Amino acid sequence: MNRYTQMNTTEYLKSERSHAWREELRKSVRAADRTKRERVAMPEQLPAIRAANHLEVNLGLGVEEAVGEAVRCLDCPDPTCISGCPVGVNIPKFIKYIEGRNFGEAARTLKETNALPAVCGRVCPQEVQCESQCFYTLKLKKTPVAIGNLERFAADYERTSGNLSIPAVAPSNGVKVAVVGSGPAGLAAAGDLAKLGYGVTVFEALHEIGGVLKYGIPEFRLPNVIVDVEIDNLRRMGVCFETNFIVGKTGAFDDLRAEGFKAFFIGSGAGLPNFMNIPGENCTGVFSSNEYLTRINLMGAGRQEYDTPVLSGKNVAVIGGGNTAMDSVRTAKRLGAHRAVIVYRRSMDEMPARREEIHHAQQEGVEFMCLHNPVAYLADEKGRVKQMQLQKMELGEPDASGRRRPVPIEGSEFPVDVDTVVVSVGVSPNPLISKAIPALKVSRWGTLTVDQETMQTSVPDIFAGGDIVRGGATVILAMGDGRKAAAGIHAYLQGR
Amino acid sequence: MNKIIRKEFLSENVFRMEIEAPRIAQSRKAGHFVIVRTGEGGERIPLTIADADTRAGTITLIVQKVGCSSAKLSKLNEGDYVQDVVGPLGNATHIEKAGTVLCAGGGVGVAPLFPIVQAFKRAGNRVVTVLAARTAGLLLYEKEMKEFSDDLILVTDDGSRGRKGLVTDGMEEVILRETVHQAVVIGPAVMMKYAAMLTRKYNIPTLASLNTIMVDGTGMCGACRCSVDGKTRFVCVDGPEFDAHQVDFDEMLRRMSAYREEEETAYRNYLIHEQ
Ligand SMILES: Cc1cc2nc3c(=O)[nH]c(=O)nc-3n(C[C@H](O)[C@H](O)[C@H](O)COP(=O)(O)OP(=O)(O)OC[C@H]3O[C@@H](n4cnc5c(N)ncnc54)[C@H](O)[C@@H]3O)c2cc1C
Ligand code: FES
Numbered sequence: 001m002n003r004y005t006q007m008n009t010t011e012y013l014k015s016e017r018s019h020a021w022r023e024e025l026r027k028s029v030r031a032a033d034r035t036k037r038e039r040v041a042m043p044e045q046l047p048a049i050r051a052a053n054h055l056e057v058n059l060g061l062g063v064e065e066a067v068g069e070a071v072r073c074l075d076c077p078d079p080t081c082i083s084g085c086p087v088g089v090n091i092p093k094f095i096k097y098i099e100g101r102n103f104g105e106a107a108r109t110l111k112e113t114n115a116l117p118a119v120c121g122r123v124c125p126q127e128v129q130c131e132s133q134c135f136y137t138l139k140l141k142k143t144p145v146a147i148g149n150l151e152r153f154a155a156d157y158e159r160t161s162g163n164l165s166i167p168a169v170a171p172s173n174g175v176k177v178a179v180v181g182s183g184p185a186g187l188a189a190a191g192d193l194a195k196l197g198y199g200v201t202v203f204e205a206l207h208e209i210g211g212v213l214k215y216g217i218p219e220f221r222l223p224n225v226i227v228d229v230e231i232d233n234l235r236r237m238g239v240c241f242e243t244n245f246i247v248g249k250t251g252a253f254d255d256l257r258a259e260g261f262k263a264f265f266i267g268s269g270a271g272l273p274n275f276m277n278i279p280g281e282n283c284t285g286v287f288s289s290n291e292y293l294t295r296i297n298l299m300g301a302g303r304q305e306y307d308t309p310v311l312s313g314k315n316v317a318v319i320g321g322g323n324t325a326m327d328s329v330r331t332a333k334r335l336g337a338h339r340a341v342i343v344y345r346r347s348m349d350e351m352p353a354r355r356e357e358i359h360h361a362q363q364e365g366v367e368f369m370c371l372h373n374p375v376a377y378l379a380d381e382k383g384r385v386k387q388m389q390l391q392k393m394e395l396g397e398p399d400a401s402g403r404r405r406p407v408p409i410e411g412s413e414f415p416v417d418v419d420t421v422v423v424s425v426g427v428s429p430n431p432l433i434s435k436a437i438p439a440l441k442v443s444r445w446g447t448l449t450v451d452q453e454t455m456q457t458s459v460p461d462i463f464a465g466g467d468i469v470r471g472g473a474t475v476i477l478a479m480g481d482g483r484k485a486a487a488g489i490h491a492y493l494q495g496r
Numbered sequence: 497m498n499k500i501i502r503k504e505f506l507s508e509n510v511f512r513m514e515i516e517a518p519r520i521a522q523s524r525k526a527g528h529f530v531i532v533r534t535g536e537g538g539e540r541i542p543l544t545i546a547d548a549d550t551r552a553g554t555i556t557l558i559v560q561k562v563g564c565s566s567a568k569l570s571k572l573n574e575g576d577y578v579q580d581v582v583g584p585l586g587n588a589t590h591i592e593k594a595g596t597v598l599c600a601g602g603g604v605g606v607a608p609l610f611p612i613v614q615a616f617k618r619a620g621n622r623v624v625t626v627l628a629a630r631t632a633g634l635l636l637y638e639k640e641m642k643e644f645s646d647d648l649i650l651v652t653d654d655g656s657r658g659r660k661g662l663v664t665d666g667m668e669e670v671i672l673r674e675t676v677h678q679a680v681v682i683g684p685a686v687m688m689k690y691a692a693m694l695t696r697k698y699n700i701p702t703l704a705s706l707n708t709i710m711v712d713g714t715g716m717c718g719a720c721r722c723s724v725d726g727k728t729r730f731v732c733v734d735g736p737e738f739d740a741h742q743v744d745f746d747e748m749l750r751r752m753s754a755y756r757e758e759e760e761t762a763y764r765n766y767l768i769h770e771q
């Protein structure tokens with residue numbers, strides 16, 4: 001439903017690029033003067049200060065900083081950056097609007113393809129997406145244009161300006177569609193379906209809307225208010241939210257069908273935490289990252305007015321190298337850990353977390369033990385973990401993922417004292433939905449099988465996207481899936 | 497938000513609440529539980545559905561005041577609202593015609609036992625129920641249980657009502673006098689541990705319903721994990737009932753006391769505040 005499907009992509013981009021204002025802007029500064037500029041650094045809280053609070057680390061670019069960074073973009077005739085964006089944001093167009101100080105249009109451009117720019121500007125792994133395909137990276141071997149920071153700037157500017165644009169909503173067509181799960185996939189699907197005139201209800205199992213954006217990603221990286229603004233927008237577009245409703249438990253799919261829902265979008269995420277099944281993993285003080293982060297982010301553990309407790313010690317080890325691991329270890333620091341260590345079985349280069357997160361963690365005093373893997377935990381007399389046994393690893397041949405496989409070094413085990421361990425070694429799809437509808441086709445990994453174009457599952461009125469289809473992936477992919485599925489649902493319902 | 501339709505104290509520390517939750521009332525089965533949150537800053541606590549009325553659209557919860565969250569819930573009255581109620585969670589009890597079923601409940605474990613007693617009775621079993629409590633005043637659900645049990649044995653620690661002894665004494669008496677095909681035990685973890693040891697001695701298949709710490713109740717966090725037959729299981733989605741002979745109750749007891757200090761402090765602060 002984005003503009004690209006209506007017109008050939010290259011032609012569309014070309015025609016946009018040839019608008020008079022763009023041509024004029026391009027001519028206003030010589031290319032050589034653009035590339036001379038250094039990338040504008042994101043202002044951040046000082047490491048020593050931020051490690052003791054939960055406020056956002058990145059403070060956001062100011063107007064002049066943003067305009068200055070936008071000037072670096074060459075508005076290339078063949079914008080390779082766009083090919084690095086999973087949802088094909090028209091990157092040069094929004095950046096040139098920033099250069100031209102038309103920030104509202106910049107935000108609107110982002111929203112043509114990205115339902116959650118304020119979120120994605122903060123959490124997308126730009127260094128392996130758009131920014132990795134920037135002309136500066138590819139040809140000039142220089143630091144890329146700060147596309148993510150500019151995206152965040154435009155979205156924040158629009159939000160704080162008080163002129164938040166509510167997308168036009170088609171007159172109600174009286175057809176009800178149910179969205180299961182309120183993470184980025186569900187929110188994006190709900191938004192597009194509402195725009196098309198459907199009566200959308202989002203069902204969420206938890207008491208809060210937002211999925212991982214709320215219970216997983218911490219406040220210091222993605223403040224809840226940012227997510228709440230998006231949710232409010234959807235409400236104003238007529239989307240209904242029902243919390244504390246587990247589809248398949250509180251009500252069956254058949255119940256909802258009987259209540260008039262004509263199609264379903266499942267964006268239930270990959271909520272089941274993996275454990276390593278090593279001795280001592282059920283000691284107290286050993287958490288999944290989901291539990292650790294949920295207690296703190298969703299339940300408010302550690303804050304005065306909240307009842308939920310969390311055991312967070314002085315000596316915390318986090319197992320894993322993804323974003324979830326970085327979020328957990330940085331949270332541990334903020335809860336007062338003297339020592340917070342990442343234990344990762346491969347090397348720094350293979351770490352899947354966003355570079356910025358790794359960098360920020362290092363600045364905040366997090367230690368990294370790469371090429372190590374726990375093999376057992378030992379408990380004190382009360383059952384609380386007091387020590388982990390680590391094994392050293394080396395890198396062998398590349399495995400199916402293309403990353404070099406970690407191989408244990410026999411006899412290299414040694415003990416390390418800890419009082420809290422957070423296991424962050426990935427998630428699997430929650431089998432709740434597939435159990436509720438046995439007719440749904442699932443893969444070997446428990447993900448739902450869908451048609452790549454329409455996101456339709458093996459049950460005709462059920463569509464799916466996000467982590468439930470991909471396994472643990474990213475916010476932008478989940479959001480893109482949600483939008484694709486909304487188009488799929490629309491075509492399905494019209495064709496009936 | 498769910499409205500409290502009726503509330504009464506069954507003993508000094510145990511209360512019964514009927515809460516409006518029409519969808520849950522409709523879809524719940526014996527063995528299911530809900531997660532409840534009292535107030536904005538409240539904890540999510542699991543509570544078994546003791547009963548439901550589909551026509552009135554209500555579910556019944558039996559709650560013992562043991563800490564901050566249950567105490568806050570106990571303060572709510574008819575007409576008040578509970579912040580969040582979500583369910584039904586967990587797997588329903590596998591009910592079959594087994595022959596003679598021995599159902600043993602201790603403390604507030606008696607509440608979750610009630611729908612199971614009902615269901616086994618309705619499935620055509622001979623149901624013998626043993627209810628245990630510290631003292632007469634804490635015995636719950638005697639009348640209701642009697643209605644659905646072929647025999648009801650009461651046991652109190654101090655002998656103030658029924659036999660003097662522990663729940664296992666009552667159970668063993670039944671086992672010695674008649675063939676028991678299936679046992680169900682629900683209560684504090686220690687009680688279930690000893691009850692399971694007893695039935696293992698007599699080779700009686702036994703179900704225990706575990707009341708571990710939970711957060712989400714949907715399999716998302718693993719706070720509720722326990723070892724069953726050497727494997728890690730999530731009580732909220734794989735349970736709450738397991739083969740009692742395979743459950744590592746010692747591990748469960750340790751995990752359940754993980755937050756004892758925090759809970760005691762919170763409860764103390766709460767009580768000071770309440771004064
Ligand atoms: C700590 C952490 C940090 C991350 N950091 C990043 C990052 O920096 N960048 C990035 O791109 N990605 C990151 N990710 C991954 C990203 O958050 C996910 O890929 C994305 O949220 C998936 O979106 P989703 O909509 O598919 O599912 P989710 O966000 O998981 O939402 C699913 C929702 O569905 C609900 N639900 C499940 N079953 C039911 C049911 N039966 N009925 C009703 N509701 C149900 C769940 O309660 C949940 O709220 C991170 C993940 C975590 C955990
Ligand atoms: S309570 Fe979170 S997984 Fe069971």
